[in-house]
Amino acid sequence: MANEEVLLPFNIRERAALYASYMSFVKGGGIFVPTKKQYKLGETVLLLINISIPSHQIEEKLPVKGKVIWITPENLQPGRVHGIGVQFTNDDAGKKAQIKIESALGHHLASARPTHTL
Numbered sequence: 293m294a295n296e297e298v299l300l301p302f303n304i305r306e307r308a309a310l311y312a313s314y315m316s317f318v319k320g321g322g323i324f325v326p327t328k329k330q331y332k333l334g335e336t337v338l339l340l341i342n343i344s345i346p347s348h349q350i351e352e353k354l355p356v357k358g359k360v361i362w363i364t365p366e367n368l369q370p371g372r373v374h375g376i377g378v379q380f381t382n383d384d385a386g387k388k389a390q391i392k393i394e395s396a397l398g399h400h401l402a403s404a405r406p407t408h409t410l
Contacts, residue, residue: 297357300325300378301340307348311400312407314393315362318379321390322358324409326375328366335360337378341389343396350396356389357381362409377409 302325304310315322323341331337341354362377380386394401 297336297338298331299340300327300337302342304341304343305345307345307350307397307400310343310345310393311397311405314397314401314407315377315379315409316394316401318361318377320380320382320386321393322361322377322379323389323393324362324364324373324375324377324407326373328374331360331363331376333360333363337376339378339389341393343393345396348396352392352396354385354389354392356385357383358386364409 304313313324315324337358337360339356339358341356343350343352358378358380360376361379364372364375366374380389
């Protein structure tokens, strides 16, 4: 049976939420998507990342494929968001998503604030 792609929309409306979700430590970039749906490591997903932060004049729609590389199970520990980490594919869409997100975050990428993953 072929590996079907799962469509996963993800809306981001604040720069702090983008920072908390972006996984800069992943080769090629990746993003943590809060979700209650169950996924498996290695599963392919098609993300529809919609970044709309009018206060910073950021408006991006990023369709990008990726692979589930991180799972935070429900009730892991208090304060942890349940969801999956998705590594962007190494193609034009993945590179564009990485560049656009890192550009939107700017100097915030160097912050030591906690994220959903680390």
